[in-house]
Amino acid sequence: MTRSRMTPFSRRAFVVGSGAFLASPALAQGSATGAETTEMEDNLSQVVRRNISSFRALDWKPYFTNLRNGAVLVDVDSRALHFWSEDESVYKLYPSSVPLTEDLTRRGRTRVVRKVEGPSWRPTPAMKRRNPEWPDYVPPGPDNPLGTHALYLSWTYYRIHGTHDTRKIGRRSSNGCIGLYNEHIQELFALTKVGTQVLLI
Template sequence: MTSSTRYHPFQRFKQLCFSRFTFAAWLIASTGAASGDELPKGHFPLPEAGNMVGEVYTVTASEEDTLLDIAQAHNVGYEEIRMANPDVSIWLPGEGTEVTIPGQFILPDEERTGIVINVAELRLYYYPEVEEGETPQVETYPVGIGRDAYNTPLGITETTMRLENPAWYPPESIRREAAERGDPTPEVVPPGADNPLGQYAILLDIPGYLIHGTNQPDGIGMRASRGCIRMHPDDIASIFWRVPVGTQVNIIDSPIKVGWDTDGKGYIQAFTATDEKAYGMDTLLNVVGLIEQHESGNAHSADYQQVREVLERANGQIVPRS
């Protein structure tokens, strides 16, 4: 599907999402509340120029920290923190270790309305409606998406219903697989600590797909679900009551992003493509074309070699253009 696809009307509620990933340590980290002019983590005023928000910074790990603890406390997901710190142990970073927080984001090249989810980036962007005279803002959160064979569907849809403390009805496919493993699944999982939907779920106008919380927050920032979009429990709690029914949700797959800061300096960012295909010459030429278009058609404004290297690494790091 493309980003212009509309889905058929909502037909029935199938809660399909399920994870086979379990992890050890979990520390719930609050996003914090705004005080004075300070916004919560992941909340930014929309830039008047350019398309970038936030900043990259470092923190120091304590003896008790895991890299996932630090990621959750700083609004980034598993893949983001891992790629930003390739030489740091996930489970034992070590007291005094400097950890890079990839807290800078290039906004998706899409209409800034409702919710935009970039599956390649494993990240959700929410553009809340504001009153006249208020500063437009964007909120961004790491998400989990569908794993291989259960890809999260792309296209434009909308929210249809909000469910607080939802029950989970495992679909037949999950129950069959669980029975084959000798671990039968009940027909209904009631609200509570064992419910993989968490405390909040937002239904989409795509039968069987939701944006929901999770009882396994260490999986946020991974391709680990059966297609649904998972959020950290604190994150979905912060938006649940603020996302109106009927909000547009645009699910895209944009593994390459080109950005400009308020001073006009250019940046490029690439993620591993969800279809795992290598970037070819067509992709290189398309990215170079975007850069040259922004530079008023200057055919010599893009460094082909640098663009090629960024695409080959595809590690999610935002690289200043040379």
């Protein structure tokens, strides 16, 4: 008996169906674009398993000594961002995009040093060397890679920001920053403050 192969349509339906517990507006935005919404990896079951594990609620205590100014934990491997408010009344868990490679990934402790609604964007010198065709400046708007809001970190060039390209969320797709759906970064933007602790693991 030969095993039947999944068609592109059924594979796409399986991935979308398996992740249906994620934010439904985000899935609705991304699912219409077709197969490119799913990260290309060798084993589809591994992708689904990792996405499920990334949406596991965590306690802040193993990661922070206190919640002064609130705390953000980014788990690069599971592609999830966690937020706890200072008084512990708010806990949020968001799917995120993460850096393309380990070379672009930075881990450790930092903090929010600036908050910008409607950010503009300039590629870093390293980005321009890798992609000389990229523009030197992109103003706020639908073509801006930082989306609608950005949290600037104490590490130069590193940010937590939105994206207009919803296909990037849940994937290794950034040049170092952490990306969220625009509706999620807007919510996180309102919850955080300058001085909010950030830990990338």
